[in-house]
Amino acid sequence: MSPQQQSIARFFGGSAANVQSASSSPAKKKIKSEQSDVVIASSSVTPPPSEFKDDTDPSESEELITDKKSNKVELQQAEELINLSQVEQVKHKDEVLGAKIPYAKLTEIFDKIESESSRLKIISIVSQFFLEILQQSSIDKLVKIVYLFINRLGPDYEPDLELGLGETLLIKAISECYGRPPSKIKKDYQEVGDLGSVAQKSRSGQPTMFKPQPLDIDVVFENLTNIAKSTGKDSQSKKINIINRMLTACNIKSNEAKFLIRSLEGKLRIGLAEKTVLISLAQAFLIYESKSSKKVNPERLTQVEDIIREAFSTIPNYEVIITKAYEYGIDNLLDHCQLTPGIPLKPMLAKPTKSITEVLDRFQGEEFTCEYKYDGERAQVHLLADGTIRIYSRNSEDMSQRYPDLISILREVLNSKEAGVSMVLDCEAVAWDRTNNKILPFQVLSTRKRKDVDEKDIKVHICLFAFDLLYYNNQALITKSLNERRVIMKENLNEIEGRFQFATARNSSNLDELQQFLDQSVKDACEGLMVKMLNGKDSYYEPSKRSRNWLKLKKDYLQGVGDSLDLVVIGGYIGRGKRTGNYGGFLLASYNQDTGEYETTCKIGTGFSDEDLSTIHARLKPTEISQPKSYYVYDTNNSNAVPDVWFEPTIIFEVLTADLSLSPIYKAGHQEYGKGISLRFPRFLRIRDDKGIEDATSSTQVSEFYERQANVG
Numbered sequence: 001m002s003p004q005q006q007s008i009a010r011f012f013g014g015s016a017a018n019v020q021s022a023s024s025s026p027a028k029k030k031i032k033s034e035q036s037d038v039v040i041a042s043s044s045v046t047p048p049p050s051e052f053k054d055d056t057d058p059s060e061s062e063e064l065i066t067d068k069k070s071n072k073v074e075l076q077q078a079e080e081l082i083n084l085s086q087v088e089q090v091k092h093k094d095e096v097l098g099a100k101i102p103y104a105k106l107t108e109i110f111d112k113i114e115s116e117s118s119r120l121k122i123i124s125i126v127s128q129f130f131l132e133i134l135q136q137s138s139i140d141k142l143v144k145i146v147y148l149f150i151n152r153l154g155p156d157y158e159p160d161l162e163l164g165l166g167e168t169l170l171i172k173a174i175s176e177c178y179g180r181p182p183s184k185i186k187k188d189y190q191e192v193g194d195l196g197s198v199a200q201k202s203r204s205g206q207p208t209m210f211k212p213q214p215l216d217i218d219v220v221f222e223n224l225t226n227i228a229k230s231t232g233k234d235s236q237s238k239k240i241n242i243i244n245r246m247l248t249a250c251n252i253k254s255n256e257a258k259f260l261i262r263s264l265e266g267k268l269r270i271g272l273a274e275k276t277v278l279i280s281l282a283q284a285f286l287i288y289e290s291k292s293s294k295k296v297n298p299e300r301l302t303q304v305e306d307i308i309r310e311a312f313s314t315i316p317n318y319e320v321i322i323t324k325a326y327e328y329g330i331d332n333l334l335d336h337c338q339l340t341p342g343i344p345l346k347p348m349l350a351k352p353t354k355s356i357t358e359v360l361d362r363f364q365g366e367e368f369t370c371e372y373k374y375d376g377e378r379a380q381v382h383l384l385a386d387g388t389i390r391i392y393s394r395n396s397e398d399m400s401q402r403y404p405d406l407i408s409i410l411r412e413v414l415n416s417k418e419a420g421v422s423m424v425l426d427c428e429a430v431a432w433d434r435t436n437n438k439i440l441p442f443q444v445l446s447t448r449k450r451k452d453v454d455e456k457d458i459k460v461h462i463c464l465f466a467f468d469l470l471y472y473n474n475q476a477l478i479t480k481s482l483n484e485r486r487v488i489m490k491e492n493l494n495e496i497e498g499r500f501q502f503a504t505a506r507n508s509s510n511l512d513e514l515q516q517f518l519d520q521s522v523k524d525a526c527e528g529l530m531v532k533m534l535n536g537k538d539s540y541y542e543p544s545k546r547s548r549n550w551l552k553l554k555k556d557y558l559q560g561v562g563d564s565l566d567l568v569v570i571g572g573y574i575g576r577g578k579r580t581g582n583y584g585g586f587l588l589a590s591y592n593q594d595t596g597e598y599e600t601t602c603k604i605g606t607g608f609s610d611e612d613l614s615t616i617h618a619r620l621k622p623t624e625i626s627q628p629k630s631y632y633v634y635d636t637n638n639s640n641a642v643p644d645v646w647f648e649p650t651i652i653f654e655v656l657t658a659d660l661s662l663s664p665i666y667k668a669g670h671q672e673y674g675k676g677i678s679l680r681f682p683r684f685l686r687i688r689d690d691k692g693i694e695d696a697t698s699s700t701q702v703s704e705f706y707e708r709q710a711n712v713g
């Protein structure tokens with residue numbers, strides 16, 4: 001047991017929380033309470049569908065040793081686990097269609113995962129659960145369950161669907177609902193470090209006059225959505241009201257209150273990342289389709305995982321993926337998940353390199369092209385057939401309101417196009433000096449307002465540099481070569497100097513010419529070069545992939561590890577001397593994409609201007625929390641690695657490092673090396689507002705940097 005788990009066990013009187021499967025499920029009809037935003041279940045009680053009797057516990061199967069590096073072993077083990085689950089295929093669509101799924105069933109699964117450390121077993125538990133839902137044909141419920149697993153309420157590109165309520169509001173809600181003073185709740189929270197467990201204990205201690213009506217998946221999902229969407233003057237009390245009603249409805253013997261509060265906080269902290277959810281979904285569909293779990297071919301499993309991943313990177317929407325996979329079958333999924341204007345695809349990413357020779361080694365004998373690497377913000381431009389223009393960030397966020405000037409520029413560019421043309425363009429939006437006709441540094445772009453932007457007030461102008469065309473006139477181009485995509489882009493769009501231009505490019509494999517081009521790019525205020533495969537299959541656009549077919553060569557980082565790192569700020573150190581009143585330094589972490597944890601990787605205090613420090617202080621102060629999150633991995637015994645204050649994970653710093661070394665204190669990649677990897681002489685470059693917290697440099701990437709350095713250096 002981790003110290004956190006031990007503490008929680010103590011808190012519950014020495015034993016784990018009494019988790020009990022829901023013994024009754026809510027009735028068919030969902031009604032709205034007098035507060036129209038609050039959804040509650042009706043009172044009649046029907047027995048749960050028999051499939052929800054949990055008679056298979058894959059976690060009881062033999063202990064498996066996970067060797068992360070050996071795919072083959074993983075596949076064999078996965079196969080064994082699937083066989084162990086002995087799933088019986090039962091299709092009884094008509095009988096159970098529309099039946100409610102108790103929320104307690106879901107939280108029971110959460111609990112199992114929380115106490116499980118083997119990733120394969122976790123996948124088995126999750127896929128088994130997904131399979132049960134699939135077998136009932138409850139597709140809409142499966143979609144909601146998947147979102148509840150990843151703590152979202154819809155696709156990334158849909159606004160206002162994020163949870164992540166602050167401690168203060170949740171403490172208030174728990175206090176009001178369970179009639180305990182906030183001071184007591186805070187004290188308990190300080191003791192166990194998990195507000196969910198505090199809510200659970202408070203719930204258990206509260207006698208109920210009447211049997212509460214059970215929560216089900218639909219009710220919880222709808223209430224959470226109402227909370228996320230609630231804005232404006234009365235939103236605080238509205239949210240508390242909805243939370244109160246749900247907390248009251250939580251079953252006293254289940255662990256619903258615990259996970260409900262964690263979902264409201266925006267993090268389930270059960271050691272489950274989105275990547276694992278996708279894999280589990282693939283396994284569930286595979287078993288569902290094969291009709292028998294007796295023998296699952298590991299290669300077929302990998303194939304299905306790839307299909308689901310590819311479909312998701314083109315259409316990052318679980319509702320579409322799950323519905324289409326169910327309707328048309330996995331093997332036809334990609335045909336039904338084609339790139340669609342209006343739905344941002346996950347952008348292709350590049351691998352870092354440290355020198356031109358490394359680039360030449362990689363592309364030896366292949367035709368490649370170099371483009372300027374512009375230093376601005378990635379902008380995925382979508383033109384819909386009805387003439388609507390949308391701009392999406394690297395993170396799939398809709399930025400159309402933030403760039404009204406860009407919309408005007410695009411209107412000008414697209415003016416001559418016939419009606420009905422649709423397209424998707426990959427570009428970089430860069431700050432532009434209209435007087436001297438030149439690119440301005442990223443720092444200037446970052447001074448633009450991010451909200452309520454009125455075109456006539458804009459002082460920092462933009463030039464959009466287009467480097468790829470992914471869709472044109474009802475046709476996805478991502479499986480054409482880059483060369484062909486470029487030709488179509490240039491044939492169909494016209495440049496307007498200083499407003500819309502194509503990325504400056506050169507096709508050469510001569511070392512001196514490349515060096516000159518790299519130097520020129522820096523003189524022209526770019527970061528360096530992007531080097532891309534030009535022809536053949538390897539030049540296809542690979543959504544969401546950090547591909548070897550795109551390399552980045554950043555002039556400033558050739559002396560370091562080849563790239564900057566984007567790390568999450570999880571702690572702060574009180575500033576002294578000149579820094580009094582601000583934080584003087586910060587504790588940074590990488591994101592572990594397998595476990596969903598943040599692993600410490602360095603303490604940083606260099607590279608900040610006074611202005612940076614006060615901006616950062618203003619942003620981080622409201623995110624201070626009294627306890628480290630249970631998903632922060634740090635060395636509790638070393639005072640150097642324990643900051644003065646902890647933060648909610650909200651901000652990413654882009655950081656430069658001299659090199660990486662194994663460390664006894666820090667934790668990035670510790671599962672792989674026994675020790676963590678830390679940054680030496682880290683220096684702050686900037687805040688990365690265009691990256692979501694889970695887009696931070698992953699612990700796997702930190703390991704890759706470390707290994708490349710060991711090999712190259």
Ligand SMILES: Nc1ncnc2c1ncn2[C@@H]1O[C@H](COP(=O)(O)OP(=O)(O)OP(=O)(O)O)[C@@H](O)[C@H]1O
Nearest residue numbers: 349350371372373374375377378428467503530552
């Ligand atoms: N010609 C170009 N082709 C592709 N990307 C470009 C180009 N010019 C600028 N870029 C930008 O460079 C980014 C990739 O490199 P960079 O390392 O700066 O980004 P990052 O967000 O820190 O890292 P990553 O995207 O690799 O996680 C792209 O996401 C894009 O915004």
